[in-house]
Amino acid sequence: MELLERIGQEAKEAEPFLRILSEEKKNEVLTMAAENLVKHRERILAANEKDMARGREKGMKAGLLDRLLLTPERIEGMAEGLRQIAALPDPIGRVMGEHRPPNGLHIRQVRVPLGVIGIIYEARPNVTADAFGLCFKTGNAVVLRGGSDALYSNQAIVEVLRETLHACECPAAAISLLSDTSRETAAAFMKLNQYIDVLIPRGSASLIAAVVNNSTIPVIETGSGNCHIYVDEEADLAMAAEIVFNAKTQRIGVCNACESLIVHEKVKDAFLPMLAERLAEKQVELRGDERAREAVPMKEAQEADWGTEYLDYILSIKVVDSISEAVSHINRYNTGHSEAIITENKAHAEQFLREVDAAAVYVNASTRFTDGFEFGFGAEIGISTQKLHARGPMGLEALTSYKYEIRGTGQVRG
Amino acid sequence: MELLERIGQEAKEAEPFLRILSEEKKNEVLTMAAENLVKHRERILAANEKDMARGREKGMKAGLLDRLLLTPERIEGMAEGLRQIAALPDPIGRVMGEHRPPNGLHIRQVRVPLGVIGIIYEARPNVTADAFGLCFKTGNAVVLRGGSDALYSNQAIVEVLRETLHACECPAAAISLLSDTSRETAAAFMKLNQYIDVLIPRGSASLIAAVVNNSTIPVIETGSGNCHIYVDEEADLAMAAEIVFNAKTQRIGVCNACESLIVHEKVKDAFLPMLAERLAEKQVELRGDERAREAVPMKEAQEADWGTEYLDYILSIKVVDSISEAVSHINRYNTGHSEAIITENKAHAEQFLREVDAAAVYVNASTRFTDGFEFGFGAEIGISTQKLHARGPMGLEALTSYKYEIRGTGQVRG
Numbered sequence: 001m002e003l004l005e006r007i008g009q010e011a012k013e014a015e016p017f018l019r020i021l022s023e024e025k026k027n028e029v030l031t032m033a034a035e036n037l038v039k040h041r042e043r044i045l046a047a048n049e050k051d052m053a054r055g056r057e058k059g060m061k062a063g064l065l066d067r068l069l070l071t072p073e074r075i076e077g078m079a080e081g082l083r084q085i086a087a088l089p090d091p092i093g094r095v096m097g098e099h100r101p102p103n104g105l106h107i108r109q110v111r112v113p114l115g116v117i118g119i120i121y122e123a124r125p126n127v128t129a130d131a132f133g134l135c136f137k138t139g140n141a142v143v144l145r146g147g148s149d150a151l152y153s154n155q156a157i158v159e160v161l162r163e164t165l166h167a168c169e170c171p172a173a174a175i176s177l178l179s180d181t182s183r184e185t186a187a188a189f190m191k192l193n194q195y196i197d198v199l200i201p202r203g204s205a206s207l208i209a210a211v212v213n214n215s216t217i218p219v220i221e222t223g224s225g226n227c228h229i230y231v232d233e234e235a236d237l238a239m240a241a242e243i244v245f246n247a248k249t250q251r252i253g254v255c256n257a258c259e260s261l262i263v264h265e266k267v268k269d270a271f272l273p274m275l276a277e278r279l280a281e282k283q284v285e286l287r288g289d290e291r292a293r294e295a296v297p298m299k300e301a302q303e304a305d306w307g308t309e310y311l312d313y314i315l316s317i318k319v320v321d322s323i324s325e326a327v328s329h330i331n332r333y334n335t336g337h338s339e340a341i342i343t344e345n346k347a348h349a350e351q352f353l354r355e356v357d358a359a360a361v362y363v364n365a366s367t368r369f370t371d372g373f374e375f376g377f378g379a380e381i382g383i384s385t386q387k388l389h390a391r392g393p394m395g396l397e398a399l400t401s402y403k404y405e406i407r408g409t410g411q412v413r414g
Numbered sequence: 415m416e417l418l419e420r421i422g423q424e425a426k427e428a429e430p431f432l433r434i435l436s437e438e439k440k441n442e443v444l445t446m447a448a449e450n451l452v453k454h455r456e457r458i459l460a461a462n463e464k465d466m467a468r469g470r471e472k473g474m475k476a477g478l479l480d481r482l483l484l485t486p487e488r489i490e491g492m493a494e495g496l497r498q499i500a501a502l503p504d505p506i507g508r509v510m511g512e513h514r515p516p517n518g519l520h521i522r523q524v525r526v527p528l529g530v531i532g533i534i535y536e537a538r539p540n541v542t543a544d545a546f547g548l549c550f551k552t553g554n555a556v557v558l559r560g561g562s563d564a565l566y567s568n569q570a571i572v573e574v575l576r577e578t579l580h581a582c583e584c585p586a587a588a589i590s591l592l593s594d595t596s597r598e599t600a601a602a603f604m605k606l607n608q609y610i611d612v613l614i615p616r617g618s619a620s621l622i623a624a625v626v627n628n629s630t631i632p633v634i635e636t637g638s639g640n641c642h643i644y645v646d647e648e649a650d651l652a653m654a655a656e657i658v659f660n661a662k663t664q665r666i667g668v669c670n671a672c673e674s675l676i677v678h679e680k681v682k683d684a685f686l687p688m689l690a691e692r693l694a695e696k697q698v699e700l701r702g703d704e705r706a707r708e709a710v711p712m713k714e715a716q717e718a719d720w721g722t723e724y725l726d727y728i729l730s731i732k733v734v735d736s737i738s739e740a741v742s743h744i745n746r747y748n749t750g751h752s753e754a755i756i757t758e759n760k761a762h763a764e765q766f767l768r769e770v771d772a773a774a775v776y777v778n779a780s781t782r783f784t785d786g787f788e789f790g791f792g793a794e795i796g797i798s799t800q801k802l803h804a805r806g807p808m809g810l811e812a813l814t815s816y817k818y819e820i821r822g823t824g825q826v827r828g
Contacts, residue, residue: 016745019769101788101789103783103788105788107789197800213630218635239824246826246827355430357430358817361818361819361820362820365821368827374517374519374827375515375521376515386611388612388803391816392818401805402805403773403775403805404775405767406777406783407778409778410650410656410657411778412660412664412782
């Protein structure tokens with residue numbers, strides 16, 4: 001616990017230094033960090049092998065083991081990520097607005113770092129380098145609390161990054177890793193308001209809920225996506241089948257995958273059999289309401305299905321009588337992530353865009369596009385499902401705040 | 415408690431309606447609300463008299479009684495506030511950015527309301543109408559939890575506003591007031607994540623701390639201001655005395671008042687006697703470190719003085735050897751509100767602007783200007799001292815979020 005306090009304090013002490021680093025210097029560090037990750041890959045792979053061995057011993061599932069595994073290619077991927085971040089424009093110092101009210105003051109709104117960012121995440125060690133890259137480029141210090149499963153890997157990566165910082169004469173405390181992965185320390189970390197400005201949880205819904213419920217530090221909630229696609233009465237049904245197939249099956253374990261289908265009554269008989277055939281290629285299990293089951297035989301959906309993010313080859317299906325009913329259903333059960341309508345009717349498209357409450361609302365496209373790279377941000381620290389501060393894919397700007405610089409000539413308030 | 419749940423639910427149900435209200439309709443409601451407050455002022459004044467009588471009975475201090483008091487003029491002021499909000503441009507629906515990445519999607523970032531805003535505040539009943547105006551103009555529902563001292567007044571104001579909404583065929587649940595002002599209900603309110611998107615506390619430092627520590631809803635922290643003025647070695651000393659006098663004494667109970675003065679060693683002997691004489695006009699008590707007391711006799715400052723927001727005719731004074739020492743002291747003890755340097759040296763001014771970590775950083779002006787009206791926002795819901803979402807004076811934009819509207823032509827992810 002004393003160690004936690006010390007880590008927070010050191011990060012806070014690094015903050016004033018990082019806040020005023022030039023773009024050139026930050027890019028130099030990021031580029032050298034990329035080089036060093038590749039150069040020291042044997043050390044990182046050896047640490048990762050210790051995590052893998054422990055994971056296999058514990059009987060970790062194949063999917064989780066794969067997420068934990070590092071390879072020379074994956075380390076090269078981490079390095080490439082840092083190089084890409086170096087190539088992005090630096091938002092810090094940008095003038096966002098400028099005006100001179102009647103009092104004669106010259107007021108400028110300028111982008112600044114958030115300060116110290118805490119990140120709590122689970123088993124993927126590549127997040128460690130990513131998070132450092134994004135936070136460092138935006139002049140923030142970062143304190144990481146990774147999962148115990150990836151501890152050796154994370155320690156090795158952080159060591160290489162801290163050595164790089166030291167070699168570049170920057171404070172090593174720009175990145176810290178909590179080596180104590182106990183729940184008690186995590187709980188104390190969430191109350192370190194004195195040193196941490198923002199906490200970003202990345203991982204399972206239960207991890208995120210634990211952070212939201214226990215943190216006294218401001219949190220950016222990321223992640224869970226119970227995403228719907230609504231096939232309108234005036235949809236191009238072939239396009240609809242392609243999009244649902246893509247959004248459901250292209251990658252199942254991700255937050256922007258489609259979990260629930262809503263179909264207009266008028267097209268259900270033409271559409272559902274065609275879709276069922278397409279989804280059978282991937283053995284997708286369908287769970288429908290009564291009217292859906294009239295069109296195609298499938299399991300019966302329970303109330304719980306409407307609110308479930310399966311992250312699996314399962315799709316719930318509901319039939320509605322109108323677009324308004326579709327919108328109400330979505331606004332009741334969605335998690336504020338990504339929602340789509342398939343329609344050729346412009347008025348319906350506009351109604352859906354306006355009325356659905358989510359970070360990303362699509363017309364005639366797959367929900368799978370909700371992603372920092374696809375959105376052209378060049379990088380992503382996560383996808384926010386809250387409305388405060390940042391919504392949807394978060395790029396560099398989401399890691400910044402602003403301040404007002406006010407230049408006067410002796411003004412006092414009357 | 416069931417009532418609390420029902421209020422949250424009704425506000426959430428009003429949200430989809432409010433989200434798509436036209437600017438014209440919103441302005442019509444605000445204008446009629448202003449009229450009705452004036453028209454029904456006798457009812458509001460009678461309710462206020464009940465609060466005042468109870469306050470006098472309880473032996474409430476004169477200052478607090480004055481904050482609680484409503485008069486015909488103060489009701490006219492509330493009405494005028496609503497008219498001014500009606501005259502401001504509506505940020506909702508504004509396109510913040512637009513681009514077409516290589517995947518051919520048309521991505522638009524559009525301003526939307528936050529949803530349901532909770533506000534916890536203390537004795538000033540004018541906040542009730544203000545908060546409604548700002549939230550309604552931005553398409554948000556608002557749930558208010560005012561202090562028990564102003565309960566009758568708040569109820570009367572909210573009644574008039576709800577009658578107006580009803581007459582305009584808008585959901586009355588656009589504004590609700592918790593009539594149960596117990597601590598238990600306040601604690602439950604802070605955990606109503608299902609219905610409330612953001613919580614804004616307005617009031618004393620202890621109220622704000624209680625909300626930050628107990629809320630699971632995202633909070634925008636407002637308020638407390640331990641503001642410093644640094645008089646540089648190259649300051650215009652007459653200007654410095656004017657500005658310190660204004661920032662310390664023009665209004666003492668406000669968050670942007672100056673609480674602490676930092677003076678460069680080289681000018682302390684010329685400046686402090688002159689300032690002490692000026693501040694004596696208002697009987698300001700000075701508390702200084704050893705070197706300050708060499709220049710002018712005054713009380714000895716204790717460690718606690720550096721971190722205290724007096725909100726009183728008291729000023730702490732520290733002498734430093736360099737601008738860097740001043741910046742470090744400020745970054746250690748300030749609350750992220752407003753900080754000023756008085757200097758004729760441009761390099762010092764720029765260093766101070768860059769290195770001081772606060773919402774508003776001033777050169778040669780009084781800290782008292784940190785205010786939504788002075789900044790030209792036309793209105794203010796509070797002054798944020800956190801870095802997430804909004805920093806400094808919060809106008810209408812601080813009550814909005816955004817969403818991405820994405821128009822495709824059948825795109826799927828490869």
